[in-house]
Amino acid sequence: MSERLPVAVDAMGGDDAPTSVVAGARIAVEEMGVPVLLVGQPDAIAACDPGDIPILPASEVIGMDAEPAASVRRMKDSSIVRAAEAVRDGKASAVLSAGNTGAAMAASLLRLGRIRGVNRPAIAVPFPVLGSTPSTLLDCGANADCQPEWLVQFAQLGTVYARSRFGIDKPRVGIMTIGEEAGKGNSLVKETCTLLEAGGWDDVCGATYVGNLEGRDLMAGTADVIVCDGFTGNIILKSLEGGMAIALDAIKEKLEAMPGANESLAELYHELDPNTRGSAMLLGSKQVSMISHGSSTPFAIANAIRTAGEMVDTGIVGELRAMIERNAATA
Amino acid sequence: MSERLPVAVDAMGGDDAPTSVVAGARIAVEEMGVPVLLVGQPDAIAACDPGDIPILPASEVIGMDAEPAASVRRMKDSSIVRAAEAVRDGKASAVLSAGNTGAAMAASLLRLGRIRGVNRPAIAVPFPVLGSTPSTLLDCGANADCQPEWLVQFAQLGTVYARSRFGIDKPRVGIMTIGEEAGKGNSLVKETCTLLEAGGWDDVCGATYVGNLEGRDLMAGTADVIVCDGFTGNIILKSLEGGMAIALDAIKEKLEAMPGANESLAELYHELDPNTRGSAMLLGSKQVSMISHGSSTPFAIANAIRTAGEMVDTGIVGELRAMIERNAATA
Numbered sequence: 001m002s003e004r005l006p007v008a009v010d011a012m013g014g015d016d017a018p019t020s021v022v023a024g025a026r027i028a029v030e031e032m033g034v035p036v037l038l039v040g041q042p043d044a045i046a047a048c049d050p051g052d053i054p055i056l057p058a059s060e061v062i063g064m065d066a067e068p069a070a071s072v073r074r075m076k077d078s079s080i081v082r083a084a085e086a087v088r089d090g091k092a093s094a095v096l097s098a099g100n101t102g103a104a105m106a107a108s109l110l111r112l113g114r115i116r117g118v119n120r121p122a123i124a125v126p127f128p129v130l131g132s133t134p135s136t137l138l139d140c141g142a143n144a145d146c147q148p149e150w151l152v153q154f155a156q157l158g159t160v161y162a163r164s165r166f167g168i169d170k171p172r173v174g175i176m177t178i179g180e181e182a183g184k185g186n187s188l189v190k191e192t193c194t195l196l197e198a199g200g201w202d203d204v205c206g207a208t209y210v211g212n213l214e215g216r217d218l219m220a221g222t223a224d225v226i227v228c229d230g231f232t233g234n235i236i237l238k239s240l241e242g243g244m245a246i247a248l249d250a251i252k253e254k255l256e257a258m259p260g261a262n263e264s265l266a267e268l269y270h271e272l273d274p275n276t277r278g279s280a281m282l283l284g285s286k287q288v289s290m291i292s293h294g295s296s297t298p299f300a301i302a303n304a305i306r307t308a309g310e311m312v313d314t315g316i317v318g319e320l321r322a323m324i325e326r327n328a329a330t331a
Numbered sequence: 332m333s334e335r336l337p338v339a340v341d342a343m344g345g346d347d348a349p350t351s352v353v354a355g356a357r358i359a360v361e362e363m364g365v366p367v368l369l370v371g372q373p374d375a376i377a378a379c380d381p382g383d384i385p386i387l388p389a390s391e392v393i394g395m396d397a398e399p400a401a402s403v404r405r406m407k408d409s410s411i412v413r414a415a416e417a418v419r420d421g422k423a424s425a426v427l428s429a430g431n432t433g434a435a436m437a438a439s440l441l442r443l444g445r446i447r448g449v450n451r452p453a454i455a456v457p458f459p460v461l462g463s464t465p466s467t468l469l470d471c472g473a474n475a476d477c478q479p480e481w482l483v484q485f486a487q488l489g490t491v492y493a494r495s496r497f498g499i500d501k502p503r504v505g506i507m508t509i510g511e512e513a514g515k516g517n518s519l520v521k522e523t524c525t526l527l528e529a530g531g532w533d534d535v536c537g538a539t540y541v542g543n544l545e546g547r548d549l550m551a552g553t554a555d556v557i558v559c560d561g562f563t564g565n566i567i568l569k570s571l572e573g574g575m576a577i578a579l580d581a582i583k584e585k586l587e588a589m590p591g592a593n594e595s596l597a598e599l600y601h602e603l604d605p606n607t608r609g610s611a612m613l614l615g616s617k618q619v620s621m622i623s624h625g626s627s628t629p630f631a632i633a634n635a636i637r638t639a640g641e642m643v644d645t646g647i648v649g650e651l652r653a654m655i656e657r658n659a660a661t662a
Contacts, residue, residue, distance in 0.1 A: 065512070099622060130581055144517040178472060178565040186475040186562040189386070203431055208409050215569025219577050231517040232563055234509040238546025239567050239575045247578060250461055250599055268581055 006054070007308045008092035009301075011040035011101020012061040012079040021098060022048035025282070032302060034309045037092050039083040048135020055208055056091075058082035058255040064294055068102025072110060082103055084111035089284045093286035094133050096279065098296045105142060108282055108289035115317070117324040120146070121284030122154045122230070124161050125237055129168065129221040133166040135170065137176070137218065137226045140280060141234035148192040149229050152209050155196065155216055157283040159207040160323050164316040165281075165307070170206055171224035174213040176232060184212060188229060193289055200258035241293075242270060279304035283320065288312050334367055337385070337515060339423035340632075342371035343392040344430020345408040346625045350525075351431060355632020360384055363633060365640045370414040390446070399433025403441060403566035411435055415442035418618050425619035425639040425650045426564055429612065431575035431629045439613050439620035445647070448655040451477070453616030454622065456568055458605055460552040466496040468507070468549065468557045471611060472565035481525040482506070482558050486527065488614040489556035490538040491654050495647040496612075496638070501537055501557035505544040507563060515543060519560060523634050536654050551554045572624075575603060590612050610635035612642065614651065619643050 060078040097104035126134035162171040177185035256262035279292035391409040417423040428435040457465035493502040509515035586592035610623035
């Protein structure tokens with residue numbers, strides 16, 4: 001365990017960073033046994049009581065609302081850029097940020113690079129399914145405008161991810177659209193379906209293609225991997241996060257006066273909470289890059305760090321690369 | 332009251348039609364004082380105890396999964412087609428169906444026609460906002476692929492709707508996208524934003540333009556009218572309906588054993604339940620056309636019938652027409 005490379009954690013990224021991030025890192029190190037390298041402003045980190053966790057200094061912070069690509073190019077001593085470089089330089093095994101999503105993505109792609117043959121990297125987000133393994137939706141925001149071929153590759157990348165992360169031997173893959181019958185959807189989906197229906201899923205990546213899915217299938221466990229363009233995926237993600245949070249908060253408030261109710265619901269909140277599963281993963285990056293929600297609790301950060309470590313251990317990047325190469329060779 | 336034209340209700344449309352539809356029609360007539368004309372197979376309706384509600388016979392039923400446009404063209408004696416014709420022929424004031432959404436839309440547009448100057452009709456759906464008036468999302472599925480000009484007009488149609496239906500004097504209008512800053516989104520949104528930002532909203536339709544919105548704004552009351560293409564809108568609608576139903580059902584189950592909890596939550600369920608607000612409205616149709624969820628309860632059907640009557644009383648179609656004409660004249 002102690003020989004494992006640490007996860008490089010962007011200590012300055014997140015709504016109340018570095019407080020929650022440092023607290024989460026301590027849980028990961030002390031309770032989960034995952035080594036961490038905190039990256040950011042040493043004074044700010046020290047003020048949050050990081051215990052014995054090593055610190056890699058970085059003087060700049062890319063704000064949550066900063067323009068991602070330009071900031072990453074300009075702020076070479078920012079925490080997210082330095083964290084990605086630690087992975088590139090072999091000082092860490094994976095990078096995790098709960099900061100500016102676009103900046104985390106840009107830093108990962110610019111510093112870690114893209115797996116050869118990947119058209120476009122995609123953000124994969126697991127959605128909770130009560131009593132079952134999560135369904136992974138991708139792309140959740142890396143690519144606002146997509147081409148059919150990219151969506152087909154997202155399905156392949158997502159399949160490898162579902163297998164590596166959730167142990168699903170033969171993931172069921174479908175496409176998010178607005179009708180169950182074949183041929184329903186916008187023009188992007190219609191063109192993509194023609195490609196998806198060409199078959200060969202078992203050979204390409206060991207998936208089963210289940211066809212069209214609708215919004216209601218997302219948390220119902222109908223499929224293990226669901227593909228869509230990054231515009232649609234990001235809006236689904238934020239709509240559900242927002243709606244669920246509003247509903248759960250209101251229920252909590254109603255039941256506050258009722259003894260026993262909160263305990264009774266705690267387990268359910270835990271299962272429905274997107275924070276529980278840890279973070280999104282940038283598929284297509286040459287090394288493991290995890291992106292967490294800005295409002296992540298210390299517990300969510302710790303889970304994300306653990307997941308980052310697990311993704312390194314499963315060798316997912318190697319499996320993604322092998323899948324892409326195999327298909328390029330047969331294409 | 333008794334001189335009001337009835338609402339033509341497609342008795343055969345809905346997951347367990349005609350049972351729930353007839354039960355809902357009785358609530359509307361007997362408890363809400365809204366006159367109804369039930370349209371469908373007389374024997375099937377009679378078996379559901381329709382009381383004194385008049386019946387307009389129609390021998391055919393368009394199934395929930397039937398191909399909409401072809402079915403409407405072919406099945407001329409279907410309940411949804413006859414219900415729309417009753418409105419066209421002045422025997423009813425509005426049409427309501429909880430059946431095949433595409434067929435309800437096609438029947439309305441083919442039989443009732445489109446308001447002159449409307450590019451494309453759009454489905455407007457009110458989303459609950461706790462403690463406030465709902466936010467209306469459109470288009471929720473009438474147009475899978477959209478052009479920027481259509482979205483601009485959706486914003487105008489939605490503004491008139493929010494004013495007529497919810498009494499919001501100066502609706503706040505925004506566009507659904509994937510970032511708060513101007514210029515964030517897919518290519519359709521970017522092109523649309525350029526048009527939306529040209530201003531003149533107060534003159535055009537009495538709205539305030541509030542710019543970019545994200546998924547999390549949907550149930551948070553950030554805007555009164557939110558525009559998007561019909562692919563995105565339908566996926567948002569179904570994702571939230573599905574996710575909320577799963578969460579609320581799970582909570583109900585957890586709390587079943589807890590005395591008092593269900594009563595305490597009943598009000599909240601009621602507020603969050605999309606069934607409460609009644610149905611979606613097809614904006615751009617020449618007469619009032621409401622489209623309800625296939626799984627609508629009798630209470631939801633009754634609410635939708637009442638809403639249909641209210642929409643007739645507010646003269647919304649005349650206001651939509653006047654707004655479109657005024658803007659065509661100044662354009």
